[in-house]
Ligand code: C2E
């Protein structure tokens with residue numbers, strides 16, 4: 182009775198699906214331990230101002246290396262954490278870790294005038310009381326909300342199923358800056374850009390990478406930048422990997438950029454020694 186499906190293609194496919202499910206279960210189990218045992222890390226990637234290549238801010242990006250599975254990308258484990266209701270724990274960890282790091286840099290005499298950008302997931306902002314918790318946590322850590330910039334993906338922004346908007350407003354009212362991440366990939370209606378408390382758009386790296394070889398993509402990036410400027414929104418180009426892209430971005434008057442051309446995501450110590458200046462001791 183098996184003969185209809187008994188070909189290599191089908192069994193291979195089944196096998197791959199099973200493997201994917203097993204990996205998900207494994208990851209969600211190991212992730213719980215990773216949070217508890219402090220095995221998550223953060224890397225910091227500089228965001229620069231294109232007019233002078235100077236540091237303007239930094240994005241914190243999560244890293245996790247499991248002893249058995251090796252390095253696992255946040256693109257893989259964050260969605261699993263969202264499904265398994267672990268995202269608040271991860272986010273608490275993220276606020277705690279960045280707050281401590283920020284205080285450490287200051288105490289070591291580094292000058293940091295920019296903000297720390299962190300990624301917040303859709304699930305987290307869909308809950309009614311989440312912002313109150315976040316603000317209480319920051320207060321207990323002695324770090325002002327003004328230290329942070331919140332990145333929310335464009336798709337999360339569009340999919341507001343309940344409390345996203347009011348939570349974003351509350352974070353903005355507390356002094357955080359709000360940026361839409363991966364802009365251009367998530368079908369936001371343009372009117373949303375006007376009505377929401379927004380400060381920045383991060384143009385998705387796929388546009389930046391296509392810009393060089395495709396005039397239409399370049400025109401789109403230029404149009405987004407011009408529109409953003411009219412709406413008083415700042416624009417950051419993501420995934421900038423070479424000087425050609427930098428030149429195009431300068432040409433079309435995009436002000437900020439982030440990507441391997443400037444720096445890869447770095448450990449906190451390397452970020453500090455390479456990108457933060459030691460403040461002059463005041464006599
Ligand atoms: P994202 O916020 O859009 O982050 C940018 C991603 O592009 C990062 O991947 C970064 O390492 C990578 N990148 C930076 N410069 C370049 C470049 O020049 N070329 C290329 N090809 N890639 C570049 P990463 O670190 O793997 O993060 C992937 C996604 O995972 C992030 O996308 C973000 O959505 C999510 N994520 C990362 N950390 C966190 C976190 O702490 N919390 C939450 N909720 N999500 C996170």
Ligand code: MG
Nearest residue numbers: 240300332362
């Ligand atoms: Mg981001």
Ligand code: MG
Nearest residue numbers: 362363383419
């Ligand atoms: Mg992005």
Ligand code: MG
Nearest residue numbers: 362363385386
């Ligand atoms: Mg992305």
